[in-house]
Amino acid sequence: MFKSIALPVILLGVFATAQADEGQWQPHQLPQLKSELKRIGITIPAEKLNDLTRHPMSAIVSLGGCSASFVSPDGLVVTNHHCAYGSIQRNATPEKNYIVNGFLAKTRAEELPGGPNALVYVTEKVENVTDRVLKGLSPAMSGRERHETVEGRVKQLIAECESDKAYRCSVPSFHRGLEYYRIKQLMIKDVRVVYAPPDMVGNYGGDVDNFEWPRQTGDFAFLRAYVGKDGRPADPSPDNVPYKSKDFLVVSAEGLKNGDPILLAGYPGRTSRYKLPSEIRFARDANFPLRVTEMQADLATIATATKGNAQYDVRYASVVKSINNVLKKTQGLLDGFARKDIAAIKDVQDAEFRAWFNQPANQKGASKTLLADLDAVIAADMALSEEEFGWAVATNSDLLKSARTLYRLALEQQKPDAQRESGYQERDLSFIKARLTRLEQSFVVSVDEARFIGSLQRYGKLAAKIHPQGLDPLLPATDAVGALYKQTQLGDTAQRLGWIGKDAASFKASDDAFIKLAVKLHDTALSLENRRKEIDGNLERVIPQYMSAVIAWKKSQGKPVYPDANSTLRVTYGTVAPYSPRDGLVKGPFSTVEGIVEKHTGADPFNAPAPLLDAIKGKRYGVFKDAALGTVPVNFLSSADTTGGNSGSAVMNKRGELIGLNFDSTYESITKDWYFDSAITRAIHVDIRYMLWVMKEVDHADSLLKEMTIKYPKK
Template identity: 80%
Template sequence: MGVFASASADEGQWQPHQLPQLKAELKRIGITIPLEKLTDLSKHPMSAIVSTGGCSASFVSGDGLIVTNHHCGHAAIQRNSTPERNYLQNGFLAKDRAGELPGGPSMLVYVTEKVENVTDRVLKGLAPTMSGRERYEEVQGRIKALIAECETGKGYRCSVPAFHRGLEYYRIRQLMIRDVRLVYAPSEKIGNFGGDVDNYEWPRQTGDFAFLRAYVGKDGRPAEPSPDNVPYKSKDFLVVSAEGLKNGDPILLAGYPGRTSRYKMPSEIRFARDADFPVRVAGMQADLAVIAAATMGNPTYDVRYANVVKGINNVMKKTQGLMDGFARKDIAALKDVQDAEFRAWFKQNQGNAPKALMADLDALIAADIALSEEEYAWSVGTHSDLLGSARTLYRLALERQKPDPKRDAGYQERDLSFIKARLTRLEQSLVPVVDEARYSAALQRYSKLAARTRPQSLDALLPAPRDVAALYKSTELADTAKRLAWIGKDADAFRKSDDAFIKLAVRLYEVSSSLENRRKEINGNLEKVIPQYMSAVIAWKKSQGKPVYPDANSTLRVTYGTVSPYSPRDGLVKGPFSTVDGVVEKHTGVDPFIVPKEVIDAVKAKRFGAFKDPVLNTVPVNFLSSADTTGGNSGSAVMNKRGELVGLNFDSTYESITKDWYFDRAITRAIHVDIRYMLWVMKEIDHADNLLKEMTIKYPKK
């Protein structure tokens, strides 16, 4: 958990209220939007920045029109696709509101309305004598009470995430919009051009954008999907600027970055590098090979698993990139130096911190690493969508025996709609014979994991790979209606069931419960020690005149930077722009480098219109910036110095992947769709004139 992220050049995923600390830096790079605007979540532009629960997005009209990445809308595009009507391959455009398609139960939009510091209410008066698990459960109880107090209606979703791993807690209230529809997505030949081959690579030429629309009830409040709903009246939306950017221009980026690990100790980096990541990559490669073999030659299976495969590929390439990055630059050794500097300072400036603080932290991290190996082995031994459904349903039945405030997070009444959505979504992303092949292969992988990493008693409970086929023959959980019918049944009904997966879930519960309780004990202890450590780190950085930002945790953050090329190795400079000419150059006619004929014709005829860059003399497609981003920032609004939308974040360069652990200003680059390419595709290729008319677009002066 150690060592040390702070303001250095463009580094930092900042909470909006921290931005005044960066006033001089933002002024230096040329940002002119007043900082008070960026710190007020109820005002433009921050009120236009939204989350889809795993990606970032922004409103671009007063009628709830949202722009995000194509890959963030992928599940909705896939959900509405069939082999005969394949919107992934052919694209989709609703010419009017009536033609917009349902995004599905998992497609949600969150609008952050209020953020308040509740650290005292979470931490005050915690007895120092508590065990880790007691402390963990007391803190969780207080968090659940704060959430219940905040969720005054079904339209709101509240959360109380920890910052600096338990040093601070903020309560965040979000409007949760449940009727989200697919409006427009270009063909994958544009929206996913280059596919997994180009993922994390530069140059990129990917039009990774799509449009959704948020709908609410006639009273303006969030409502269940219904034909009677009306577009959400977004109070603020971003003006789109087709004026473009040039090398060196400043940008602001706002979104919901997922997780970073900038404060990890050297020992944690070595574990990830030498043990954890290699086994995970090997597991993902094996799983992808099984899916490919099981879906081969069947277009229906292919469509069903398109989103699953895309997700695994993305995580795998990122993890492989981290391994390569660790091999290229010894980040653990760099952190050793910083860790030694901090420990030397801490000896002299310990203040009220316990004498054994660092020894306690080192011991806890060792225990955390050992348990995480067992948790990974558990995930391999239970790697089946149908088993996952059975386990969720049985756990829900057990939790419902408790009063709602005492249930574990994820199984309260407020979570029921999410559980139903997950169980329903399997209808579009599950084929039993494919799931069977994946589970059988996973059990073979499990048997080869080191014995010390396999949870006690688990081996005897798991089926042998040869017995997996019998499980799938003796279950009804592949049927959506029968799967959902288990919601609400009591635990006794599960224990009496003859369904093979329900029986397996019941048998496995004790092992899973033991792992969870050990995790609570370790997390409770970490959350006692790490805040003391982080307080010391912040004091150390303050003594050097540097502000400190918290690791990303899926909450609204602002980053900044400049349009900027980079040099991945000696004698090679890349970026900062790619163009439509590069799209045509990459065309091979073989997936994933198939360029639609309309694009080739328009580029050859130089039909660039208002979207031609005066320096490049063509239409820019993607560009690089030095902004600090991570997963979850996909779809984030990239804004110019005035706060106008000029791009969408969608990726990073391969050399940048280690930035989740260590920010290297020289080579860390985020990849963005240039808004001029998006507008050009909309106008010239897909004729999305209805949407161009709906947005407010500033064109360059002639």
């Protein structure tokens, strides 16, 4: 399967013919793209976009998994409805179902607590620390030694940065270990729900319409960031005051038309543009089909276990939504791989790069065994990933995950803080507590038990090579799982949190069934983890050498190179654009409110609220009516380069004014995480005019409309 003669393509995005809209660019790279930005009509100077302390970049924030932006000086944040879904669900009950009915705080005193997982990160500083991370690493180190040395240096850099506890810092790698940047973010811990439309606005079409076009989804919500009276981040308290954001985006209701330029800024999660052809074939033929089957089975188990119980439905709403989103994306990748042989495309691109690389003058600093070394470690990486998948299936229980986290914390707390595993240092305690507390809103004993039994049954049917070494004898029999849930107290939040701070001996002496299981599984889990470190260290040793060669190749052509997305602040750009998913079919770039009426069935997921339907049928469009469309646009398409994590990203016009929110992409675009096809790759955005129209005509969110600075179209 793996041939050493096959040259891996490290930067797929740069092997294809350059496209103006491809690339998730680091802000400091934008001056290199000045001519491209000017060509499509962006009037903001590239040097201004490079500066995180200036408008508009200073208004762009992260929610730790989604993107958002400030839209008022009083900490008002706009993001997607699905990004605020967990906080909405946290406050919902069958009696006050804010998911179904929506929520609007008429006053700031009525704003709801977002919960311990709701955070706002404001990026204040980004600095290149590559030398401090990589200097003096010995080629003689094993993969694990190298990985742990780098990890230790990263921890030191983070500790220095977090001397002020108001900040959360990170040191992610770019180009998979070629460069490291230290990112300093203000972490705001008191975040409240201000406004969310009903689910049948914010999630109209549900999973049926997810990744489809045209869509008519008002995927927006508002949060507010609060701080202590001294202006610094503080734990949630009624005494806190709205955060005075240094900058905020002006909202433009002037609208867009086909061909207009857009800028998009946010925190894209992960892309795989630089995977090897063999890795694509592995995902396509082995890994992704298994994942699809597993998610479908887990969802079916949850549906059966929650059927007929409204409280259970509410508790698992966010879990189901998350799994469904990943499922449809993974299935979309498989469909995309079937539609276009991306591995074959990469094979061709590989040959183009090899012709350049095989010239002796272009191999400066590269090992003579580089290709064979990378092929070998990639093969090992994929083999281990199969075992890691098996582990995830076999341990699919929220109580077991909680017990394992608690036991690992006890073991790590025996070490000096700097030597603890990342994720278990003192800086991580609040996040661990938040996850363990959050469980009370998304957990039911009988549902978790059903999921665990189902997962164990499916694990038993997986191929032997997918079973982690030494795991099988340690797992409970499916007919013994019920007894585990009867012999544990971890289902109670107070009992769960009470284990934080206990020593390892207390865990080993415990008669709690899930604590005992966690202790029993620990050595096997640690073995998997250490094997992962060895492989990652070897990858981090080999791949940067390729990255250097590829970047040199592109530099010789006068072209910049963008790194894969890694949840750090990026900027992309493009134009409002239609597309053709197949021969003879062209889909326009706008959907309208009339489509809501056309799709309305009165049943989920096409059950539009009566006030919304009345406003559409009454044509109460006001200033939000598009002159060309003759109605209110709901969603629009652009050619911007996006991925997961870009949800909630600000979509701005040529002047940097907010004209939409990113929330999805077309089904045909899902493979863009692996390969950017400019002809069919389209991102889907909420048109700001629909958002404002719903706020004004349907939900009467007048105080928020007054709080924002809105530019209305000229009469």
